Amino acid sequence: MSEFFKPKTVKECIDLLDQYGSKAMIVNGGTDAVEKINTGKAQPEAVILMTEMKELKKITVKDGAVHVGGAVTYLQMLKNAEIKKNQGMMIAVGAIGSPPVRVMATPAGNVGTAAPSADCTTMLMGSDAKIHVVSKKEGERVIPIDKFFVKTYVNVLKPEDLITEVEFPAMQPGMGSGYVRLTRRKVQDIGKVLVSATIEVKRGRCTKAVIGLGALNATAVRAYSVEEALVGLSRKEAQEFCRSGLPKEAGLRPSRYTHYKEITTPVALERAVMMAWDQAEGKVK
Amino acid sequence: MKDLKVVGHSVVRSDAFAKATGAARYTPDMIPVDALVAKVKWPDYPHAILKKIDVSKAKALPGVEAVMLAKDLPGKNGYGPMVADKPVIADGKVCYEGDPIALVAAVDEETAKKAVDLIEVEYEVLPAYDNPFDALKPDAVIIHPNSPFAEEGNICNTVTVTTGDVEKGFAEADYIIENDYQTPYVEHTYFEQDICIAEYDWNTGGLTVTSPNQAVFQGRRHMAAVFGIPQSKLRSLCPYVGAGFGGKEDACLDVTAVAGVLALKTKKKVVFQLNREEVFRTTGKRHACWIHHKLGIKKDGRITAVQAETYLGKGAYVSMSGFKAPAYAVIQRTAIYAAGTYYCPNYKTKSVGVYTNTPYGTAFRGFGVPQATFAMECQMDEAARLIGMDRIDIRRLNMLKAGDMMVTGTYAMAERGLGLGECLDKVRAKSGWDKPFDHGKWPYLRGRGIAAFMYGTGIPLMFEGACVFALINTDGSVQLNYSSTEMGQGIATTGAQMFAEEMGMKFTDIEVHFSDTLSSPDSGPTVGSRSTVIVGNAIRDAAQKLRANLFPVAAQMIGAKLGFTVDTRDLTADDSVIHIKGRPDIGLTYAQVVAKAYISQVPLAVIGMWYPPHPGFQQPSGHGPTMHTFAYGVHYEEITVDMETGMISVDKSVYACDIGKAINPLIVEGQMEGAAVQALGWGVMEEELFDTKRRNGKMENATFHSYMIPTAMDVPEHTSIIVECPNELGPWGAKGIGEPGIIPGAPAIRNAFLDATGISAGKIPLTPYEVMNLVEADQKKKAEAKAKKAPAKKSAKKEG
Incomplete structure (x- = not known):
């Protein structure tokens, strides 16, 4: 009991x-x-x-970063003006479960569960997010999301730790984000390929890129090789690069879907980056 | 003809209020508080010899009231809807994941679960087969050695049909189209999980079993032998059912066997309910089919011959696959529908049901016809493409017309309703078929497809017929009892509509009592789209008999009032008033007439009955009548294919069905819409997968998390069109619609895929994974073809 x-x-x-x-x-x-x-x-x-934790139910912007409290629900996120500026985040969060699930489910819970194919987690990975944690013994600490996951359903947290907030950069002019998920039906399916991208574009060239991959490895991962390669590229060059092959960080495990993931991940990457690019260049609101 | 007052009108379903408010009672709402909870020890391997079973620890657990092994059973250790081949408890061997090794009854669920976990089993693991070809290899282990229900080795049964001369037909053809098609094992995904409450009857020593069940009498016939009691001591009843789609003709037997033997053993109430994973792993599926299809056509599009060889993965037991005469079922339907709904003078098919270690192949909406039709409808599009003919025109040219011989040697009759042409015309108009179509641009390609079906009403070569009971009470209310099941299809409503129309009564004066062996005679199983026609005719017969009893009384009473003799032929009835024709004001209510009849020794209760023309299917010729009437339909589907990710969106659906007569048009549209959605699932996402490489053949996707069905967001804009070409033997012309609705959706989607991409898919579902394999193979083929042509040019360039 x-x-x-x-x-x-x-x-x-x-x-x-x-x-x-x-x-x-x-x-x-x-x-x-x-x-x-x-x-x-x-x-x-x-x-x-966690539903009564009022102090963790806020979304705030501080020093150019969005702070999503540890008990904020996806529904709250989808209604928030600041989150609405983040195209990729809106798509990722809007794709989670169904409307009733989004009333209850939270990004902190998503990160805490550490599933390999989590939408919000993958988008946070592609947003260079930081996880704020507190415990009675160790007090407060901040863990970058790319250092947060250990393996499938395991993260670095100890049993005494509580996630108090998730933080990621606020959208600025010249910045854009995108998110692409490949699924077997339109909604309520765990994606087989998840790609998130946040990029910055100046004078037609990429100046910064953060790329997250989900459902490919044991945890969501950052695609650093892609990020480095994209910097300095034009839109067309970036598109070609994304198409050129599977990012080396994608460690596909053997399954019925391995080959599918292999051939579609570059497409999803291209689409996520192009979606972000369009937003960065002001082509979408 | 008199205007219809109730039939043909979309009256509000009699169960609408109870279901919409949540008041309606289903089996799980009836679990007695003092019922023991049953659980089953399932095998860890789908195919294994049971070397040792130790139940001592489970028996010793406090709260456990019974643990049963095969040796402890009270009656026959075998049952099934057609032959008694499925063991209640496995005796020495398990043949799939759903063979019970031991049964437990305990005071609560937690104790029962613990007891099951304490049962220790030693296995000798055997290779598990998930497809007919592995099971037919020379060195394959025989799943049922020395079984009377096997033809040879792992072959259960073979059905053949030969008409005309196929060799001659192919020789006459200008083109021969030969392809392989494959359709998957599919789960019914009914809402309500299988459950049975069994209660020992202290008065008779018998049992009462309550379960969601598509055939209470059929189930009783099989279960009485398992319980070792006469059928008369077994009451089988079934409240509202949360959908069946064919699956509950059989799965109800599985749960009833378990709950029943435990109730007899403990002499207590026992409930056994499958959880969703158990429903996936242990209950019946649509047969997976592997079809090799050969079609001969002339340049003008005329069919000259069809030859098909079909192998069915039929799972571990016979179930509804069918066996020898007269028990022909799913296997037979795949053999007689391989030319779809078209005239085919030269026809040869062979369908082979092969045992596998998957859940038993059972009845599933369409009963083998969808698989056979899938292949033929794909072939029709291949043919149209090859000769450059319009896809509707080629179907119109070949469709069965009055007097045409069907492949079973019988003849298509206009009197039984032949509405395919009207369906084709209406779909052509409504879908905008003749207008320009936007095929999209890379990578989002768009296409539209069409497919047709025909489907025979009822169950051939078995018991076929229906009896119903009707009683008019002294207040004029009627109770109409039949054993058909109300599983959402609306038979409790349409039955009352038909009775009301025939009697000239108000719909609301009739109360239907359904699916209880205690309260009604056998009106047959609720399957094969038979109830509206076969039970409907029996209902009509009951109403006519009751009218015949009451009209003379009414004539006498009205005559007494008028002061002269009134002939019954001068009377009619409307809105529950029997009156002089043309004078509704000169009459008496049924209540008034019954009050008099009651004291005049006039019977107020009747049995209505109806039997269709008896089928006479022969083997090995495959000739003879099967079903007396056929429903027809045409489905149009429009899709978008993402060529880079393989994701398909079904965007638009237009569906016309000739059902003879819509007793309740709204209910008919509901059937068509539901079937269209189920067909979409079959076409693009639903498939049961088994891991024979790594997990000894266990099911891979036994949850709704991994087994995909369409959500509301996947459903396209849909239009249903009802066509009514009456069947002279159906009530008001009806032919039935429940089952066939699912048939043409998947081939229409596959044909839309061909239209969009130019790629001929042979296998469904068209999952993103399957689509990308096809796209990749197509690109490789094109590159190879290009490379073959290119070298000469390249070398020329180099030289230049």
């Missing part, structure tokens, strides 16, 4: 996490947690629900 908690403050929550450690389970949306509890895959002693 599990004990059920609905903490109202971060302090209250990290005290509970400190007390129960690995026997606690945070339900921050519940898309994965509730399924695990229902099917008996997880039998936590303490279930900690």
Whole structure:
């Protein structure tokens, strides 16, 4: 039998996490947690629900960065003026589950679960995001998202840690983002190929690129090789480069879909980068 | 002819309010609080010898009331909707993931689960086959050695049809089109999971079983032997069903067998419910088919011959695949529909059902006809493309016309309704077929496709016929009882409509009691789109008999009022009033007439019945009547293909069906819409996959997370068109629509894909993965062709 908690403050929550450690389970949306509890895959002693954590339910902009609180839902994100400027993020978040799922599910929960094919996580990877974490013993710390994941469903967090916010750069003029997911049906499907891109363009050339790949490796990954190669390229050159082959960071695992991923990832990459490019050049609002 | 007052009108379904408000009761709503919970120990391998089973720890667990092995069964250890070949509990061997090794009943679910986990099994693992070709290899392990239900080795049964002379037909052809087609194993994905509540009857020593069930009498016939009790002591009932699509003609037997034997053993109430994963892994599927199809045509588009060889992956047991006469079923339908809905003078088919270690192939909307039609409709588009003929014109040219001999040697009759031409014309007009079409530009290519179907109503060569019970009460209300199941298709509504129309009663005066062996005679299984026609005629017969009983009483009463003799032929009935023709004001209500009849020794209860012309399908000729009438239809689909990612969007659907007569047009449209969506799933995303390489043949995608079905967002803009070419033997001309709706959607999508891309796909579903394989193969082929042509030019350039 599990004990059920609905903490109202971060302090209250990290005290509970400190007390129960690995026997606690945070339900921050519940898309994965509730399924695990229902099917008996997880039998936590303490279930900690995040819905009352008012202080973590805000989206703010500070020093050129968007800070999404640890209990902010996807629905809140989709309605937020600042998030609306981020084309890729809107597409990624809008593709998650279904409308009822997006009412409950959260980006912090998504990152915490560490699924390899998570939409929001992949977009955050392609946004150079940082994860803010707090625990009773270690206090606050900030972990860049590319150092956050260890393997499938495992991240660097300890059982006592609480994700308090997810931070990523706010959109500026000359910046654009894109997100592409390849799926077996139009909605409510886990993507087989996920690509996110945030780029900066000046005078027709790419000056900075951040690329995230999902559903290809054991975790979402950054495609540094693509990022480096894109800098200095024109739109057409960038398009050609994306098409030229599978990014070397894509470590495809053997499955029924390996070959499909191999031949379609370059297409998805091209489309995500071009989508971002168009936004950076003001072709989309 | 009298204007129809109830039939042909979209009256509000009698179950609409209860279902819309959530008040409607389904089997899971009826679980008694004191019921024991049953669980099954399933095998870890689909194909294995059971070397040792130890249930001692499970038996010792507090709260466990029974643990049963094959040796503990009270009756026959075998059942099935056609032959009794599927064991209640595996005896020495398992043939697929759904063979129970042991059954447990415990006080609650948690205890039952724990007990199952405590059962220890030692296996000798055998190779598992997920397709007929591996199962037919010379060194393949025989799945059912020495079985009376196997023709030879792993072949269950073969059905052949030969008409005319195919060799001559191909010799006469200007073109021969020969291709391979493949369709997948498909899950029914009905909403309501399979469940049975079994209750021991202390008065009779029998059982009452409640389950979502498409055939209460058929189930009772098979289950009584399993329970070792006479059929009369087994009551089988079925409340509203959360959809069946054919699957609940069979899966209900699986859950009933488990709950029933445990209830007999414990003499308590027992509930057994499959969770979704168990539904995927253990219940029946659409047969996967591998079809080699050869079509001969003349330059003018006329068909000269069809030859087809079909191998069906039929899973571990016979189920509804069919066996020897008279139990021909799915395998037979694949053999008789290989020329689709067209006149074909020279025809030769062979369909072979092969045992595999997959869930048993069972009835699934269309019953083998969709697979056979898929191949033929793809071939028709290949033919049209080859000779440069319009795709609707080629179908119109070849469609069966009155007097044409069908491939089974019988003749197409106008009197039974032949509406394909009208369907083709209406779809042509509504879809804008003759207007210019935008084929898109790379990588988003667009195409449109068309496919036609015919589908015979009812079940050939088995029991076919229906009896219903009708009783008029002294207040004038009627109870109409039949054993058909209300699984969303609306038979409780349309049955009442037909009775009301025939009686001249108000629709609301009739209450239908359905699917309970205690309250009605056998009206047959709820399958094969048979209920509207066959049960409908029995309902009509009941109404006519009741009228015949009551009209003389009414004539006497009205005559007494008027002071002279009134003949029954001067009377009619409308809105529950029997009156003088043309004078609704001079009459009496049914309630008034029944009050008099009740004290005049006039029977107020009747049995209505109807039997269609008896089929007489012969083997090995494949000749003889099968079904007395056929529904027809034409489906138009418009799609966009993303050539770089393989993703297909179905954008528009126009669908016309000739169903003879729509008893309730809104319900008919619902059937057509639902079937169109299900067809879309079959065409582009649904397939059951088995991992024979790494996981001993276990199912790979046994969840809705990995098995895709269409969402509302995948559904295109859709138009349904009802065509009514009446069947002289159907009630008001009806022919049935539930099953056939699914048939033409997938080939229409495949043909749209051909139109968009120029690529001939042989396999469905057209998943992104499959599409990219096709695109890649096509590009390779084109590059090779180019390379063959190019060297001469290249070398010329170099030299230059």
